[in-house]
Amino acid sequence: MMKICGPKYALCGLVISVWGIFQLVLMGIFFYIRSVALVEDLPLDDKTFAKAEEFYMAADSGFTRNAYNCWIAACIYVLTFLFSGHQFYLNSRSSLSV
Amino acid sequence: MGSLFRSEEMTLCQLFLQSEAAYACVSELGELGLVQFRDLNPDVNAFQRKFVNEVRRCDEMERKLRYLEKEIKKDGIPMLDTGENPEAPQPREMIDLEATFEKLENELREVNQNAEALKRNFLELTELKHILRKTQVFFDEAEHGSVVSQMADPSREEEQVTLLGEEGLRAGGQALKLGFVAGVILRERIPAFERMLWRACRGNVFLRQAEIETPLEDPSTVSGDQVFKSVFIIFFQGDQLKTRVKKICEGFRATLYPCPEAPADRREMAMGVLTRIEDLNTVLGQTQDHRHRVLVAAAKNIKNWFIKVRKIKAIYHTLNLFNLDVTQKCLIAECWVPVLDIETIQLALRRGTERSGSSVPPILNRMETFEDPPTYNRTNKFTKGFQALIDAYGVASYREMNPAPYTIITFPFLFAVMFGDFGHGLIMFLFAGWMVLKEKPLAAQKSDNEIWNIFFGGRYIIFLMGVFSMYTGFIYNDVFSKSLNVFGTYWTVNYTRSDVINNRVLQLNPTTDYIQHPYPIGMDPVWQLSENKIIFLNSYKMKISIIFGVIHMLFGVIVGLFNHLYFKRRLNILCEFIPQIIFLVFLFFYMTSLMFIKWVKYAAIHPVYNPDVTTSSYCAPSVLITFINMVLFKSPTKLPPCDPYMYGGQYSLEKFLVIIGVLCIPWMLFAKPIMMMQERKKKHMQNLNSHGTENGDIDGSGVMQSQGQVPSHKEEEEEDMAEIFIHQGIHTIEYVLGSVSHTASYLRLWALSLAHAQLSEVLWNMVMKNGLTQEGWGGGIILWGIFAFWAVLTVGILVLMEGLSAFLHTLRLHWVEFQSKFYLGQGYSFTPFSFEIILDTAQATSEATD
Numbered sequence: 001m002m003k004i005c006g007p008k009y010a011l012c013g014l015v016i017s018v019w020g021i022f023q024l025v026l027m028g029i030f031f032y033i034r035s036v037a038l039v040e041d042l043p044l045d046d047k048t049f050a051k052a053e054e055f056y057m058a059a060d061s062g063f064t065r066n067a068y069n070c071w072i073a074a075c076i077y078v079l080t081f082l083f084s085g086h087q088f089y090l091n092s093r094s095s096l097s098v
Numbered sequence: 099m100g101s102l103f104r105s106e107e108m109t110l111c112q113l114f115l116q117s118e119a120a121y122a123c124v125s126e127l128g129e130l131g132l133v134q135f136r137d138l139n140p141d142v143n144a145f146q147r148k149f150v151n152e153v154r155r156c157d158e159m160e161r162k163l164r165y166l167e168k169e170i171k172k173d174g175i176p177m178l179d180t181g182e183n184p185e186a187p188q189p190r191e192m193i194d195l196e197a198t199f200e201k202l203e204n205e206l207r208e209v210n211q212n213a214e215a216l217k218r219n220f221l222e223l224t225e226l227k228h229i230l231r232k233t234q235v236f237f238d239e240a241e242h243g244s245v246v247s248q249m250a251d252p253s254r255e256e257e258q259v260t261l262l263g264e265e266g267l268r269a270g271g272q273a274l275k276l277g278f279v280a281g282v283i284l285r286e287r288i289p290a291f292e293r294m295l296w297r298a299c300r301g302n303v304f305l306r307q308a309e310i311e312t313p314l315e316d317p318s319t320v321s322g323d324q325v326f327k328s329v330f331i332i333f334f335q336g337d338q339l340k341t342r343v344k345k346i347c348e349g350f351r352a353t354l355y356p357c358p359e360a361p362a363d364r365r366e367m368a369m370g371v372l373t374r375i376e377d378l379n380t381v382l383g384q385t386q387d388h389r390h391r392v393l394v395a396a397a398k399n400i401k402n403w404f405i406k407v408r409k410i411k412a413i414y415h416t417l418n419l420f421n422l423d424v425t426q427k428c429l430i431a432e433c434w435v436p437v438l439d440i441e442t443i444q445l446a447l448r449r450g451t452e453r454s455g456s457s458v459p460p461i462l463n464r465m466e467t468f469e470d471p472p473t474y475n476r477t478n479k480f481t482k483g484f485q486a487l488i489d490a491y492g493v494a495s496y497r498e499m500n501p502a503p504y505t506i507i508t509f510p511f512l513f514a515v516m517f518g519d520f521g522h523g524l525i526m527f528l529f530a531g532w533m534v535l536k537e538k539p540l541a542a543q544k545s546d547n548e549i550w551n552i553f554f555g556g557r558y559i560i561f562l563m564g565v566f567s568m569y570t571g572f573i574y575n576d577v578f579s580k581s582l583n584v585f586g587t588y589w590t591v592n593y594t595r596s597d598v599i600n601n602r603v604l605q606l607n608p609t610t611d612y613i614q615h616p617y618p619i620g621m622d623p624v625w626q627l628s629e630n631k632i633i634f635l636n637s638y639k640m641k642i643s644i645i646f647g648v649i650h651m652l653f654g655v656i657v658g659l660f661n662h663l664y665f666k667r668r669l670n671i672l673c674e675f676i677p678q679i680i681f682l683v684f685l686f687f688y689m690t691s692l693m694f695i696k697w698v699k700y701a702a703i704h705p706v707y708n709p710d711v712t713t714s715s716y717c718a719p720s721v722l723i724t725f726i727n728m729v730l731f732k733s734p735t736k737l738p739p740c741d742p743y744m745y746g747g748q749y750s751l752e753k754f755l756v757i758i759g760v761l762c763i764p765w766m767l768f769a770k771p772i773m774m775m776q777e778r779k780k781k782h783m784q785n786l787n788s789h790g791t792e793n794g795d796i797d798g799s800g801v802m803q804s805q806g807q808v809p810s811h812k813e814e815e816e817e818d819m820a821e822i823f824i825h826q827g828i829h830t831i832e833y834v835l836g837s838v839s840h841t842a843s844y845l846r847l848w849a850l851s852l853a854h855a856q857l858s859e860v861l862w863n864m865v866m867k868n869g870l871t872q873e874g875w876g877g878g879i880i881l882w883g884i885f886a887f888w889a890v891l892t893v894g895i896l897v898l899m900e901g902l903s904a905f906l907h908t909l910r911l912h913w914v915e916f917q918s919k920f921y922l923g924q925g926y927s928f929t930p931f932s933f934e935i936i937l938d939t940a941q942a943t944s945e946a947t948d
Contacts, residue, residue, distance in 0.1 A: 069878040
């Protein structure tokens with residue numbers, strides 16, 4: 001694979017990826033166990049509910065979907081991590097050979 | 099007392115060094131770096147000192163080394179930095195070094211000169227080559243009637259017609275013999291050149307030009323710039339035009355080359371030029387090789403040489419500060435020395451004497467002096483950053499209490515009160531932790547990036563700030579503005595379903611919905627979701643800000659007591675410290691105790707735990723209003739069934755506190771000057787009495803003299819007294835008004851913490867929420883992008899900018915609110931003669947100029 005980003009971008013990508021993996025996995029777990037603190041981040045604001053059951057249903061599916069979304073994002077960050085790690089390796093190798 | 103609390107005890111010493119041993123001894127002291135020499139000949143200018151010659155020789159050596167370094171850098175040869183620290187060489191080695199550098203410099207200069215001459219030669223030949231090649235084309239065109247070029251260039255054709263028209267040729271015959279000059283000119287000058295020729299010669303010359311495709315190296319510039327040039331050839335008729343054309347060429351810095359007219363000659367010349375270029379190329383290669391060899395050899399040692407030369411220079415520079423003994427046999431130096439290190443210094447001196455082979459040991463004896471010694475705080479890598487924060491305000495007066503050790507705790511703590519967020523604290527902690535763990539390799543890199551150096555120098559401060567911010571973030575229960583529900587909330591919801599559905603906002607009643615004992619540590623997580631979170635937090639954060647502030651200021655005043663005790667200023671304790679502390683405790687500390695009473699005594703009404711309505715939160719009086727009423731002696735308005743007082747006898751106690759507190763002001767203002775005046779009067783009386791008895795024995799002239807002296811003395815004293823009064827007045831006003839404004843100033847702890855929490859919440863809601871509230875399953879990819887954006891903003895705005903702002907506010911709280919209570923900061927810092935410092939600064943300046 002060719003070199004796309006410089007050493008600084010690669011490092012930035014690495015740091016954000018590691019951070020993203022940790023935080024998004026944790027947030028996914030918190031969504032999965034239906035943490036009340038994250039209820040504000042569910043897509044419920046512009047909806048009206050006739051019955052309480054409906055609300056619970058919507059919240060429940062929102063929690064599950066957000067949990068999976070977080071984990072999907074975390075998985076993409078694993079890819080980003082591998083990519084920037086590879087770029088970082090290329091950069092460090094080229095800087096050594098000079 | 100440990101050395102951390104006060105600056106080191108210093109003493110002025112006189113040092114007698116034997117002339118032969120002086121050099122070695124000073125070199126040893128330089129390695130040690132614990133001695134600050136004083137200039138004993140301040141009125142002798144730099145050129146009249148004893149070792150001026152040596153210093154000059156060192157300067158010369160340094161210049162040569164810098165030249166070498168520049169050449170090495172130009173060739174991109176890596177300089178070996180082994181990090182070793184060679185000792186200062188013996189004075190006799192200096193001659194060897196000088197000879198080496200001289201030889202190297204001369205060699206290099208010669209090589210450079212030769213290379214430059216060769217390059218110039220090479221350039222000329224290449225230009226000539228190009229001229230011959232290009233002009234060949236022109237001539238060929240001319241011979242063949244140049245149909246192609248005329249077709250391609252109709253404007254040219256016209257010129258040619260006027261100049262070389264068939265008629266003219268026929269009519270003029272031999273007289274019309276055309277002359278020409280050929281040369282090379284910078285490409286960007288061509289248009290101007292052409293126009294100039296046209297105008298000056300009235301269109302009677304013919305210019306052809308062609309570009310040289312390859313750039314040529316310009317040997318006249320140092321860096322060997324690449325320039326583009328063009329070949330031109332000018333045809334003209336007659337000698338007048340020739341001189342004119344030549345002048346114009348000269349003016350445009352064009353180089354003219356002889357170009358033979360006959361084609362055969364030209365061909366021959368081209369051949370010759372080609373062979374010469376080849377020869378030159380080999381010679382140039384050899385010159386470059388030689389230069390490279392010389393520089394590589396020099397690069398191995400250059401760092402070492404730099405250190406040696408700088409050390410020698412520093413030693414002679416120091417020796418210049420010394421006094422010569424009358425016998426010329428020994429040098430006398432005066433120096434400030436930490437008392438604890440006298441032994442080590444003596445040891446170093448003995449080592450120096452042994453090394454120089456001298457038999458007479460150097461003598462170091464302490465001197466009495468009235469001068470203020472320099473302030474020397476011994477630091478390690480951990481305390482260094484904190485000491486730097488203090489010294490940035492002002493170097494402590496000699497032996498004054500050093501605020502740095504307390505700052506180690508209070509600084510990160512007050513910072514964290516403003517920066518309370520577990521997540522942001524964690525980022526800071528990880529960054530600083532990485533710097534601390536990788537300390538040695540990072541320090542060895544010696545980056546010249548200023549911002550990085552600031553961060554790296556303060557790595558332990560940032561580390562502690564991160565740790566403390568994690569703690570306060572945990573207490574505030576904020577992680578990127580979200581709360582952690584560790585122990586489960588202690589509130590319950592007892593509303594019915596219809597209540598919840600029909601009302602947009604509901605309030606939880608602490609009587610029924612609260613378990614009646616608090617969340618084990620920090621804020622209850624339920625507050626994160628509540629609408630009235632800010633109102634609740636403001637009251638809490640404002641109170642703790644004032645409590646921390648008053649404790650911090652009280653601590654400052656108490657540190658002042660240790661200063662007075664140490665310097666045995668009994669008068670200051672009686673007339674400053676005691677009223678100050680009474681003023682602060684009776685007014686402001688009392689206010690903080692009101693807060694505690696309020697917290698303990700009042701609670702939500704509850705049938706079991708708190709049945710009395712007078713202690714219910716409904717009846718809780720405002721602390722601020724109570725305090726204002728107290729100062730104004732106003733009795734609070736009674737609202738039945740509440741009791742306006744928090745405890746019995748509050749009104750009379752408050753009255754007493756305020757009266758005593760206010761009485762402290764004249765106490766601070768007048769007591770000290772009056773007591774000083776009385777003391778002086780007493781002394782004066784004694785003096786007069788003694789004068790009287792003395793004068794009885796002496797004749798009249800003596801009496802006259804003493805009488806003449808007394809009034810002037812008195813005047814001076816009165817003036818002095820006025821100054822003391824003014825000074826004391828300023829001091830008192832500053833303290834009294836300061837107590838009020840400084841207490842209020844600590845409210846910045848609340849304000850910044852509020853701002854920080856709100857900003858991080860806004861960032862989450864404006865950015866992160868967009869990624870989380872995606873309806874479909876594609877939200878993961880959107881979240882991926884939005885998270886990166888949020889992360890960058892978090893670091894940029896919340897950690898860096900907010901962190902900087904909280905840092906500056908903390909710094910201010912320490913410099914102004916805390917240190918104004920006890921810190922003079924009028925000392926000057928101890929600058930020892932140390933090779934390490936000298937080498938570091940020399941390197942830093944040399945890098946800065948590059």
